[in-house]
Amino acid sequence: MKDLxxxxxxxxxxxxxxxxxxxxxxxxxxxxxxxxxxxxAAAVDDVKAMPVRYAGRAARDACARCHAGPVRDRASSSHRGVWCETCHGAAGAHAADPKSVKPGRPAKGEMRAFCGRCHASNITRPRGFPQVNLSVHNPGAACTECHDSHKPKL
Amino acid sequence: MRRLDRRRFLRTALGAVVAYAASCLAAPLARAQRFFRAPPWKIRTPYWGFAVDITKCIGCGKCVDACKTENDVPREPFYFRTWVERYAIRKSGEVTVDSPNGGLDGFEPMRDEDSIVKAFFVPKLCNLCENSPCIQVCPVGATFKTEDGVVLIDRKYCIGCRYCIQACPYGTRYYHPTLKVADKCSLCYHRIKRGLNPACVEVCPTDARIFGDLSDPRSPLSRFIAENPVQVLKPAMGTQPKLAYKGLDREVR
Known part of the structure; x- marks a missing residue:
């Protein structure tokens, strides 16, 4: 009994x-x-729910509805591969609410540095990419005095 | 009606049992057959991948900026989901690599350009390993590969031990200073699930970044990989990255 x-x-x-x-x-x-x-598995939904800031190239028609001129100019220029938000910054909020949210544009004084981000001559950039030496190419003048940023070729 | 004798009854019953068993087995057998002919890991669609064309990258750093904006990455240096490195190979054979602020502010021209044989920009991001070390080392299962091939982090489950940051052979992970979790490129999973491109791909002015579906042979990414000589980083690690580079020099690590 004790064992049990x-x-x-x-x-x-x-x-x-x-x-x-x-x-x-x-x-x-x-x-x-x-x-x-x-x-x-719910973590996948958490990541999916993150907010979208860039409207992206899918919004091409939405941009063209108000900004037909620049969009048309750009489509046939050497800047055709450059998406609006590359220069103007994230515009998802602007696309959703065009009246109250305005995307930025570079100030005239910062223009040379802004365009120079891509076009200042730099030995590391691929050969054939259009580059200018900013210190000798019309120093002091804002790029847009001669070039239309949406249709840069003179 | 004829009376059933025992022999006839047993024969009929056996026939019925066999017929019923066969009908029960038919569906699982067909399923097994389908499984072995086309296993789910081969027909999974979409299966995301990425490619970078080094020969097109101009080092403007717009991708770094877009990534930080889209994913709330801290603006300070050292916190990057994607960044751009500049490689310069000198006449002496010396190789220099720099990435001032991850390329966020672009790259100033180098002073000693005369000694350079060749130089190029290399954008870096998560290599989307098929066989990823970061997932293997995570002690709590907070980092994982989704069914469509993207390596993600579960921010609620991550304990911030930083083991994965040590494990990544490509250095693509960082410790988020305010969320106190590991963070990395998610291939903008919230965007691609809505049918958009990752933010870096959207803003790249020279189409040096290609995003797409590896399971679709006609996707831009599959075509890019098929039509160009591509290479992956550190193939000897056996991580099997889904990030392909065109124009990758042997000096790139």
Whole structure:
């Protein structure tokens, strides 16, 4: 009889520990963990829900609705591959609410540095890419005095 | 109606059982057949990849700026999801690499241009490894590869131990100073899921960055990889990156 008591005690401990482990584990592991792999499947939705700042090239028609001139000029110029937001900055908010949110444009005084980001002569840039030596190419003049930024060829 | 004897009854019953079992097995068998002919990891669509054309990169750093804006990456130096490096190979054979503020403010011309044999810009970002070390080392399963092939971070589950930052052979991860979690290029997962391009691809003025679906042989990315000689970074690491480079020099690490 005494032996049976020992065995029951061991069995009871075993059951309590196992059930306790399963309960704690159930609380600690997030609900979607392991659904798709060794990670929380809901994390994918968290990342997906991040806000979009750049309207992107998919908004081409939306841009053209108000800015038909620049969009048309750019389409046939050497800047045709350059997307609006490359120079004007993130405009997702502007596309959603064109009246109250206005995207930036470079000030006239900063023009040379702004255009120079791409076009200042630099030995590291690929050969054939149009570059100018800013210190000898009409120093002091804003680029837009001669070039239309949407149709840069003179 | 004829009386059933035992023999006839058993024969009919056996036939019915066999017919029923066969009909039960048909569906799983067909499923198994489909599985072995076209396993899910081969027909998964889309499966995202990326390519960089080094021969087109002009080092304007617009991609770095766009990435920081789109993904709320801290503006200070050292926090980058993507950055641009400048490699210069000298006549002496010496190789110099610099990346002032990750290329965020562009690159000033180098002073000693006469000693340079060749120089080029190399944009860097997550290499989208098929066999990624960062996922293997994460102790809590907070970084993972999605079903469409993008390596992401679970910000709620990350404990900020930074082991993955050490593990990445390409140095593409950083520790976010305010969120206190590891952070990295997500291929703008929130954008590509809405049908948009990643922010860096949108703003690149020379189309040096190509994003697309590897599972579609007609996607711009698949065509780019098929039509150009491309290479990946550190192939000997066995990480199998899905980020391909065109014009990759042997000096690039």
């Amino acid at each position: 008591d020992h065995l029951l005690r061991v069995a009871a401990t075993f059951v309590v520990v196992t059930v306790g482990f399963l309960v704690v584990r159930g609380f600690l592991i997030p609900p979607t963990f392991g659904k798709l792999g060794h990670y929380r």
